[in-house]
Amino acid sequence: MPADEDRFLINTDMNSFTKPWPRPPGTFDIQKVDPHSSARTGVLWTAHGPIETPAFMPVGTQATVKCLEPRDLTAAGAQVILSNTYHLLVRPGLEIIEACGGLHRFMGWDGPILTDSGGFQVFSLSGLRKIRDTGVEFQSHIDGRALFIGPVEAMAAQKTLGSDIAMCFDECPPYPCSAQSACQAVDKTLLWAGLCANQARASGQLVFGIVQGGEFRELRERCARGLTAIGFDGYAVGGVSVGEPEPVLLQEVEDGVRLLPVDRPRYVMGLGDMWQMAEAVAHGVDLFDCVIPTRHARNGSAFTAHGFYPVKAGAAKCDTRPVEEGCGCYCCQTFSRAYVRHLLNVNEILGVRLLTLHNVHRYLETLREMRGAIAVGAFGDWRRACAARLRVAASVADAQAVNAG
């Protein structure tokens, strides 16, 4: 897509937007395309407001971004969060959330919410699966009771939750998997995507299709073509960051994205290494989610513009500097590194909360930096100067663990 200045449709001062939103849900205004890569900035409009892209979605698995209140998320600049249909289905149950007025009201978050379909968790967490054309029989990972979810059930659940973006129910194969298994997963994913596209939706709800295909380029491309033929509001690349080596992961992203429509938002599911996100942005990816910033906070580690370090370590014992110098978050504006370390080491919950505040702020700040760099045509410079030092250097085991969360 050529850089097209005429597509500067929207003033990006997000505070200037109020309900009723000036653009209908599903509108994706691409604002600037990087001249040297496929990176772009845009605004995706949803029923609960606009999302500036590229965007990072903090993960609220159990209808809460762990340790944070909705006003913390707003203060950090979060414009969209993710929640997990599977977990909410198991506990507290959809009927309770429905009785409480839907997921937004239940959790007190009035901004956009993306819900996954439950597919990933069904295939990664639950026991004794039986895959049928209509869905998957499985056992709850909490109490072992028998459950069934397929495309019809997943879309009905997401309609009940009332999320702004619903994901198709897909089959997510493990890594490694054979070409035959990956091919069968693509067949199921496409069959189910066709059903998902035709289910009833919540008011203004968008539906995204998910590209599967493992590490096999032809399968990724076939899946992308098939989904595009069905036609979705946006598209995701799934089945990545499930334990594969980084070069394979980045190739899967590139293969998954290449044939998707350029005028629709693209989302890589579960990717949270900042350097890998920057590489994906260069391939034209617009949305990310990961539990890395919140999970690593609970492990006592901080992300900064210069990398990743353990606040719990002895080096911070008498350190009067904030967790990150120059950071504008409440934690860094108020407390010393030594204090946060102390809280973590005596298991005071405030320590985890402060570090979560900081890490989520840092992630959102990094995405703001990326958007700013793309907007002024300097994304290549930013990528060279900044992205490399943001590597999480997460081990394969880490990547598998965070995805399971």
Ligand SMILES: [Zn+2]
């Ligand atoms: Zn901070």
